[in-house]
Amino acid sequence: MAIIKIDNFIETSVSKRRPIPVSVLREKIVFNYPYWATRELLMNAIMHRDYETNAPVQFYEYEDRIEIQNPGGLYGKARPENFPNVNDYRNPFIAEAMKVMGYVNRFSRGVSRVQKELLENGNGEALFDLSLITAFKVIENISTKHAEFGMSDEGHFAQENAQEITKRPRKEKATQETIQEKIVATLRVNPTITRSELASLLKRTQGSIKYHLSQLSHKGVVEHLGSTKSGKWIVF
Secondary structure (H helix, E strand, O other), X not given: OHHHHHHHHHHHHHOOEEEEEOOOXXXXXXXXXXXXXXXXHHHHHHXXXXXXXXXXXXXXXXXXXXXXXXXXOOOOOOOOOOOOOOOOOOOHHHHHHHHHOOOOOOHHHHHHHHHHHHHHHOOOOOEXXXXXXXXXXXXXXXXXXXXXXXXXXXXXXXXXXXXXXXXXXXXXXXXXXXXXHHHHHHHHHOOOOOHHHHHHHHOOOHHHHHHHHHHHHXXXXXXXXXXXXXXXXXXX
């Protein structure tokens, strides 16, 4: 059964773990995309898709995010204003079978747990695009904690590995300060610049830019006013 292969696909090809040093003797494991949350979102796409069309469930992995889209928008009692607290099943027999076999949780409960796991892992909450009439799309951003540490192709720490970070904390701190200084300088010149434009300009991932902007906002150095598309940055 093809659905069984999804577990292996996510575990071996999508969800990559990384040890992050929290002290000299202790590490914490984070994932670029946490296994359970990613699996739940993909399983839900299979469960809730419209099987009257031949359009496939789409799974795209980009540098800084995953996008999952299935044919068929919200169904029945489910509406943008009550999602995910109210749910309805387009395919009740498939939904029941997948729940009995342990592939999915009850949908509303599953979404709540997905968001909790993503927040704890540093991904931020999953973004649901409910504006598509004939499709349902969810975006899962890469973990900012995971994106901050460079890795080799083999999945191990690259040059800035845990050991070197522990030995050279001043250099790592200086590097982060340099990145944040560049961000602040750019925002002074162009306060309406977007995260994606910043990432392209500074040659960083969007996850990395999001992390540093969050740090700068927390420190009270910058503040964003207005919407994501038409707002602007204030530098104090």
